[in-house]
Amino acid sequence: MTPDPLLPELALAADLFDTLRAASLDEPGVTRASYGAGERAAHALMEGAARQAGLETERDAIGTLRLTLPGNDRDLPAVVIGSHLDSVPHGGNFDGTAGVVMGLAAAVHRARLGLRGARDLMVLGIRAEEMCWFPEHYLGSRAAFGLLPTDAPDALRRADTGRSLAEHMAEEGFDPDAIREGRATLDPARIRCFLEPHIEQGPALLAEGLPVAVVTGIRGSLRYPRAAVHGEHAHAGAVPRAHRRDAALAAVALVAALDARWAAWEASGRDLVVTAGILSTDPAHHAPTKVPGIIRFSLDIRSEDTALLAEIDAWLRGEAERLEAARGVRFDFGPGTHAAPAAMDPALRAALRESAARAGVPYREMASGAGHDCATFAGRGIPSAMLFLRNAKGSHNPEEAMAMEDFGAGLRVLCGALDGLLA
Template identity: 75%
Template sequence: MAAREAARPGTGDARRGAMPCDIAPESALAETLLARLRAASLDAPGVTRASFGPGERVAHALMAEAAATLGLEVAVDAIGTLRMTLPGQDRDLPAVVIGSHLDSVPHGGNYDGAAGVVMGLAAAARLRRKGARTARDLIILGIRAEEMCWFAAHYLGSRALFGLLPPETPDQLRRADTGRTLAEHMIEEGLDPTPIREGRALMDPARIACFLEPHIEQGPALVAAGLPVGIVTGIRGSLRYPRASVSGEHTHAGAVPRAFRRDAALAGVALIAALERRWIEMERAGADLVCTAGILATDPAHQAPTKVPGFLRFSLDIRSEDAALLAETDRWLREETARLEAERGVRFDLGPGTHAAPARMDARIQDILWRAGERTGTGMMRMASGAGHDCATFAGLGIPSAMLFLRNENGSHNPDETLDMADLAAGLAVLTGALEELLA
């Protein structure tokens, strides 16, 4: 994958740009909100905002309070989506929507997802301060449950918002840390799983003119380029098997020769090694593919230094911008596991999988964002997103969608996520500049 389609340094210091003075009050608001959010969900060494849990609840309450202070209309739907609206002159027109999620991974960083919601509120604050009379509504969404480490379903909150989840989801999907169902957690939070069971949409795609998701970059491309802002061209799709396993036979480590073993650990490692070889081949051919085995564990009830492991649990996360390549890789996995079963006398079970389609970002909105960055002298580049985002749900429904990335020096899903406030201000200047056109 080409990390960037184009790059252009802005005026001034692209590594740490000077904060645009016209955006200073809103940048200060964003900094204050992010600091409050971190303090409210601190779980050292990072923050924890579990999906449909206390940390996410507090985050939504803080954003709702800030929106009310700004004079925005505040509403929460049955599944907990927070809607904060700056009314436009013609309320019958489809709205411009800015949004992201407010949950986090355990002991994660403060900015993943939350920075996008905060930037939406800051953009609304600037429009109010300038006395802007927008033609249509601006809606800022606080979306539930994006981080699938809690519930093994991608884009859970945004798919629920549009009635896209299987009806059995609330009663069958269980949270990883508690073992309790989604419905139980929702009810505990004062929410109602009924719309999900009924497949009922709580937001009409036809009422959305476009969707924008500001977000920290979760990789190193902007840091390497020395640029504060990225305009996303597309979001990788994913093929995930979070609860895969291989079963063999527990036997004596010294007494059983290799030919008689049914070693689950070696079979699992052989599959992962074969997947890496395929990944390398695809890269050499110019294809876009990334593969990860995030979990690799023998059975703690049986494992011992003197035992051949008879069970291995593992996970697979495979991503690409190419939907056909994802489907081809899935077929390859089935063929390779069958081959290893016959060769090693084991049994693979990939378990339930999740499949998220790749999403292309709207070219027109990309250009609007780019022009807004040029007007403010912001250092920018066009780039693909390797991580998944709720924006993919909106794009998949045919809603013109785009993402704005902000530089983050220390990766993501860890306590060391960073967001320099000058970079946030640069992104906010691009966002508000684009809104002038999108809301007209």
């Protein structure tokens, strides 16, 4: 039997995953906070492996890690592979990281075999994708293109420390003035295309027995993470229904109405997922004999359909006004975040499908329900695509379980596609 030509790179990848887990272990999972110790360790590990393989390494003003295998013509726009290296608290070891490790493995493989393309192959380790640390979607990739609000370094504060983005960036040796001044560190004209390998964060590939998927598009999102209903605290036994201003029932009524509308929108064939992730009364007033006067809640609404997201936003406002009048409460949706959907490039999708077919790797096509940095690149007009890897037990939890056999299948698909893309 012919030896697998990717065996050295698969061994490197397995070692990187093990070392990274040990370096950021935070039982029961791993924690790699944005602009913190765990993310720093991940970037240092990838940079060290790249240098050992003879790749060029560089960090820009905001901390984006660039690992480059030079091409024959350095003036040509580069093929870029990348993802993020931060994680949620007590998260899994593969979300984001699998894409950076796969890109690095592909570059190391080509370097080992002396395969130089016409253009550079660049691997990116992107900062701060997980918005649980700083409340801004795609923070690192948007900062790299100069797209963040200029007040972001001072306005954004990390959830666990209360300190500003600027403070954390400076502590890590980076320059928050790059964001304050809107300076871009990545130029769309210098990027031929962007590829992001990533674990699937749902159950579809596992259920269908497939190792990989070619992503059709990334759902956009409408999020209200800090919404609230304000009513009036009252005695549970002494106040009749007509005189109550019950915040809890008003919030539940909104969520129930949204669920009913979701079913109708979905039945009509429109792409949509809806989540109310937080429903909480004020702990200082918790009592089984008290009518709740305030409840806090969150909404996360995602779709590939931009018009539908706008339609839902308008519907929410109208339904809130109706409930305010009916129940004597006040809705406050608070600051929202909006991320536009991103379609994946047809030619890149075809290149990945054709490579999978040549390598004998079974696959399917599917949309990404989760947001990814790839959406930022697509939004800048850069041809972009994603390759999903089968992953058991979901994501954003310690039980992420990507098998190295599936990583290997994805690496074969990626390497096969690169031959044409680097020409």
